[in-house]
Amino acid sequence: MNPAVFFLKPRHCLSLVLLIFSSGCANQAETPPTQPRSGAPTQQLPPRQVRSATPALRPLANVGAYSAESISGDYTGYQDLKRFIEFMEQKHGFDRLYLNGLFSQAKRKQWTLDYLAKSDQSLKAQPGKGSWSRYRAKFLDDRHINSGVAFWQTHQNTLQRASQQYGVPAEYILGIMAVETTFGSYVGSHRVIDALTTLAFDYRRRGDYFRAELENFLVMTRNERMDPAKPVGSFAGAMGLGQFMPSSFMEWAVDFNxxxxxxxxxxxxxxxxxxxxxxxxxxxxxxPVVSPIQGTPRASRLEPGLDRIYSIKSLTESGLSPTIACNCDAPLRLLWLRHNHGDEYRVGYPNFYVITRYNQSTHYAMAVHELAQAIKNAYLKDKKG
Structure with missing residues (x-):
């Protein structure tokens, strides 16, 4: 079998983790976007290709003194790993003995596999009463907000430059970092090589995805002159303050300093x-990002969810009206948030959908949005004295 065919099934995904594990360790991998079921067509990026080309101007040497004739340790006898090493040798010019030595150091993380097996079952469940209240309470607190203000004060010039260059308000950059790692206070403690090797060769449901991530990780560390056994991150291989998966790093990470x-x-x-x-x-x-809504969504018979889109016309004809104008003819999402004492509905604009590309979860994107606003308000209040 051609290894290039066997291993490459790229998914459009920054991260799997927060959709599956609704906590602050995002990018973890998300599930692939589903096609909208109604309404106007939406703008989506094409599926991500594996960004693995090595810069042509300078040959890159492997980093780390790894070498072995064959794989030993936890992955002894893994034929899929052996084929993967052959693939990396053929496509990217990695030395086979080097990769044998590296993967002989990799540890199989049984805890991760057990955790994912339980999490996969919970994906099928509908949001229960109070689910948004419980999720929100994890992030909308003084620790996240005060850390955001302090981080903004320390990096205000960088945040201003990023906002001007990319058109993204500083508070939403901070909202992501707050949910993901509380501004680097916890970026994960798992070696990325262990996490990705475990999921690439022992997690059947997403093995193709994680083999592509492992490929990108090896190319990434070689390009950036990093020892691949050193970086630590989430148990799904997400890295840094923003918890990028390796494919996201290859495609969207920038040298901003x-x-x-x-x-x-x-x-x-x-x-x-x-x-x-x-x-x-x-x-x-x-x-805008989200808007409160006037009307009775239950009576409208419109279905909430990220995979269903509506035009402003279809909402108004159903008796629903956003209270914040978008001044745009854009696809809208109906968001369902379950509090401890009742349900709340909102309209998500295209910018809300952009946040869900970081993690395909309504709860996640709402937490980022509300934290962004809370951090901004606290920052401006502190600035005024």
């Missing part, structure tokens, strides 16, 4: 990379 390297553990590069991610996914400067 100008030192010649892209480093997502560096706050400046992370700020620029998150802003670039939003811009490349269609962020519309000056446009």
């Amino acid at each position: 100008g030192d010649g390297h892209r480093d997502l553990w560096d706050p400046v590069d992370s700020i620029g990379s998150v802003a670039n991610y939003f811009a490349q996914h269609g962020w519309q400067p000056g446009q």
Whole structure:
């Protein structure tokens, strides 16, 4: 079997993790976007290709003293891994002995596999009563808001430059970092090589996706002159303050501090990379994100969800009206938020959908939005004295 055919099934995805694990460790991988079921067509990027070309002007050597005639350790006898190494040798010019030595150091993470097995079952469940209240409480607190204000004060010039260059308000860059890692206070403790190897060869449901991520990780570390056994991140392989998966790093990470390297553990590069991610996914400067809604959504018989889109005309004809004007003829989403004492509906504009490209979850995007507003308000209040 041609290894290039066997291993490459790229998905349009920044991260799997927060959709599956609704906590702050995003980008973890998301599930592929579903096609809208009604309404006007929506703007979507094409499926991501594996960004794995090595710069042509300078041959890159492997980093780290790894070498072995065969794979030992936890992955002894894994034929799929052996074929993957052959693929990396053929496509990217990696030395087979080097990769044998590297993967002999990789550890199989049984805890991750057990956790994912349980999480996969919960994906089928509908949001329960109070689910939004519980999720929101994890992030809308003094720790996240105060950390956001302090981070903004420290990096205000960088945030201003990123906003001007990419058209993304500073508070939404901060909202992502707040939910993901609380501005780097916890970027994960799992070696990325362990996380990705485990999921690439022992997690059947998303094995193709994680093999592509492992490919990108190896190319990324070689390009950036990093020892592939050193970086740590989430248990699904997400990295840095913004928790990019390796394919997202390859495509959207930027060298925002100008030192010649892209480093997502560096706050400046992370700020620029998150802003670039939003811009490349269609962020519309000056446009709203969400709006309260007038009317009775249940009576309208319109279905909420990210995979269903509506025009403003279809909403108004159903007796629903956003209270914040978009001044645009854009696809809209009906959002369903379940509080402890009742349900709330809102309209999500295209900028809300952009946030969900970071993690395909209504709860996640709403947490980013509300944290962005809370951090901005606290920052401006502190600035006024």
